[in-house]
Amino acid sequence: MDKPAFFAILPAAVRYDARLKPMERILYGEITALADQTGYCYASNRYFIELYGVTDRAVQKWIKDLTACGYITVEVLGGAGQGRCKRRITPIFSLWDVRQTPEQKFATPEQKFGDTPEQKFAPPPNKSSGRTIQDNNTSNNNTTRACTRGFDRFWASYPRKVGKGAAERSFERIRPDAALLDGMLRAIETQRQSDTWLRGYIPNPATWLNQRRWEDEPDGVTAPAAQQTPHSPPPPTPVLDPDGDITKLWGAWEE
Structure with missing residues (x-):
């Protein structure tokens, strides 16, 4: 529990x-x-x-x-x-x-x-109040439909199909806008390639939403190997000529 x-x-x-x-x-x-x-x-x-x-x-x-x-x-x-x-x-x-x-x-x-005091002494209703209520209802309906379409996109993208009802309620509480939904979908695609998800440890969709897991840092990313630059061979060690004059040896190198 x-x-x-x-x-x-x-x-x-x-x-x-x-x-x-x-x-x-x-x-x-x-x-x-x-x-x-x-x-x-x-x-x-x-x-x-x-x-x-x-x-x-x-x-x-x-x-x-x-x-x-x-x-x-x-x-x-x-x-x-x-x-x-x-x-x-x-x-x-x-x-x-x-x-x-x-x-x-x-x-x-x-x-x-x-009746309440506010109702008894309230001014007459505005003629446009019905229109305002209708507009508000239309706006709420549009928001609900947009939220439903957004959840359908989320559910189609999420790889673990369990607890759909709980996930939908969590999604409705968040009500992500278009930018946040796109960020969620990108996070899902990134986490699909993580070591944790590839091993099968995928959280329930409701848990993923409630814990804002789209903000997690991706795991299992292999850092690129450091680029190795070629090294020049070391110069030859000077050796004295039989007479002990090193300048002759340097001159030989220049030739």
Whole structure:
């Protein structure tokens, strides 16, 4: 099991959901902290029992309530002939994916919260406000489509095809622009040739994104050999002539 992250995520929808007990909200935050690196939480009931000092029945009830409210999904991996089963918990981060009731889903702000002083004394809406909202929605849709296309390019380039859902959520949190995406793709092509990746040690795509591995220095680069320059042969050692006159010998060299 991964070590919990320093921070946990506790969306407003979870914090203010009257159906949840206080400890169920805290449990959701712990699940998000454990799912930070991979997008999934593999902690067992024993982990939460020892962490909070409660019974197994209490932990089961908390997880059941979070699942019933739509804040987490629970899967059991493995089965007959596959060894010991493992439970995988996936937290749902999107505030629009979790609703209390069908009535609340389509309720107006006045029905949800009642009139506020700002609403009572607010000036009349601008005629162009509808156009502004429409433009904002169009801009958000364009950004979402661009992010989806960018992830498709990343996924096609990354050599290890595991944990696509977790990788897509990590990619959406980063939301790289065109320049950063190009840098990521270049880093992947460079790291494909590294000793680590060639030996098969390729991180999961979600881990690669969460740890900003595109900023890693490439490993396994062989430094070019130092260029050797030819050396001139040493001059011959002077030898005295039989009469002991060295000048004659130098003269012979000059000739």
